[in-house]
Amino acid sequence: MLNKKLLGIAGAVCILVIPWLIGYSSPHLESDQSLCPLKLLTGLPCPGCGITKSIYFFYQGNLDKSLAFHILGPLVVVFSILALATLVLELITHKSYFNRWMYNSRFAWTLGVGLSVYHIIRLASFLLNHSFQEIIKESVWQ
Numbered sequence: 001m002l003n004k005k006l007l008g009i010a011g012a013v014c015i016l017v018i019p020w021l022i023g024y025s026s027p028h029l030e031s032d033q034s035l036c037p038l039k040l041l042t043g044l045p046c047p048g049c050g051i052t053k054s055i056y057f058f059y060q061g062n063l064d065k066s067l068a069f070h071i072l073g074p075l076v077v078v079f080s081i082l083a084l085a086t087l088v089l090e091l092i093t094h095k096s097y098f099n100r101w102m103y104n105s106r107f108a109w110t111l112g113v114g115l116s117v118y119h120i121i122r123l124a125s126f127l128l129n130h131s132f133q134e135i136i137k138e139s140v141w142q
Helices: 001-026 037-042 051-059 065-070 075-094 106-129 132-137
Strands: none
Touching: 001 051, 001 075, 051 065, 051 075, 065 075
């Protein structure tokens, strides 16, 4: 169980730090090409496309731009901070606090279905607002 908690801590730290590092190393983050393999191949966004940019703009205090890139970006930050604090507290106290939620299949299914519905709406909006040529331009087939 210790290894899972340490991996969880490392994952939460990566989620919180990597967008900051990418944002500060790229002066044109908003217009930079996505590194998403699905978007590079198809020109279409995957369910997680925009999370990194969303988190970066959330850090900048620009909530409108953050939500425009991905509606779940700010929630990912909040969840990561809570998970980090909880896992560190569990390591210190040798108790488990949120196992009922973290390993609950109903909770996981609810999150999965919610993300799927959001992605379908987002994909439909993307297809309605972009021409075929614009979509191809976002891929390696340009």
